[in-house]
Amino acid sequence: MRLMLLMSVLLQLISSNPMLTERTIFSLCEVLPSTVLQVRLSDQIVDGEVVKASTFRRYCLTPGSDLTGQPEQVIAIANAVWTPAAITAYNANLKPTIQ
DSSP states (O other): OHHHHHHHHHHHHHHHOTTEEEEEEEEEEEEOTTSOEEEEEEEEEEETTEEEEEEEEEEEEOTTOOOTTOOHHHHHHHHHHOOHHHHHHHHHTOOOOOO
């Protein structure tokens, strides 16, 4: 909660200080044992090249996911890890949904 408040205050400063800008950069891509990719992005508030504040956010991509719009590093890792056999094995291990 405190971090969200800090980011909110900094975003307000951006609108009043044209030198502050917000950027999102690729930070990390981890391959989990199930071949799911966990991607971490860093949202930063910068003054020139000096980072004033940053937060991380993550999301996961399952084998065979659409890679449109993903960072090039994520695409390269997915293409290396998500072989047809890996995708088939992942799908075979999915538990049926209870209806």
